[in-house]
Amino acid sequence: xxxxxxxxxxxxxxxxxxxxxxxxxxxxxxxxxxxxxxxxxxxxxxxxxxxxxxxxxxxxxxxxxxxxxxxxxxxxxxxxxxxxxxxxxxxxxxxxxxxxxxxxxxxxxxxxxxxxxxxxxxxxxxxxxxxxxxxxxxxxxxxxxxxxxxxxxx
Numbered sequence: 623x624x625x626x627x628x629x630x631x632x633x634x635x636x637x638x639x640x641x642x643x644x645x646x647x648x649x650x651x652x653x654x655x656x657x658x659x660x661x662x663x664x665x666x667x668x669x670x671x672x673x674x675x676x677x678x679x680x681x682x683x684x685x686x687x688x689x690x691x692x693x694x695x696x697x698x699x700x701x702x703x704x705x706x707x708x709x710x711x712x713x714x715x716x717x718x719x720x721x722x723x724x725x726x727x728x729x730x731x732x733x734x735x736x737x738x739x740x741x742x743x744x745x746x747x748x749x750x751x752x753x754x755x756x757x758x759x760x761x762x763x764x765x766x767x768x769x770x771x772x773x774x775x776x
């Protein structure tokens with residue numbers, strides 16, 4: 623098995639990965655997570671044993687970096703002028719009504735939705751990236767869309 627040059631992988635999937643990350647972590651953090659994704663992929667690339675689905679592999683790396691980012695964000699302090707009575711986390715998405723609702727979705731639904739509609743990933747690719755079955759990926763997207771429709775119709 624021969625792997626294509628890493629630059630070819632970056633050129634082929636870089637835009638889609640960045641769009642996925644913007645939808646997953648917000649515009650402010652997407653560039654940092656993008657760099658972390660590609661650094662991690664570069665480190666792991668020489669040991670890759672199967673090059674049959676490089677797109678799925680890259681999105682798996684990106685999905686894991688989204689999870690890492692989400693975990694670290696929960697531990698990060700939020701600077702404020704005055705302490706509110708109840709702490710809240712600011713949304714990383716612009717004040718658009720749709721993206722505000724997307725930000726409220728559970729992490730799995732938000733990720734599957736971003737993979738499906740932002741980077742046009744197939745359900746098989748979503749399942750591969752998220753480490754789940756194709757049917758579970760399809761169900762996650764369905765539930766996310768259903769929930770968004772309910773919230774936005776109120």
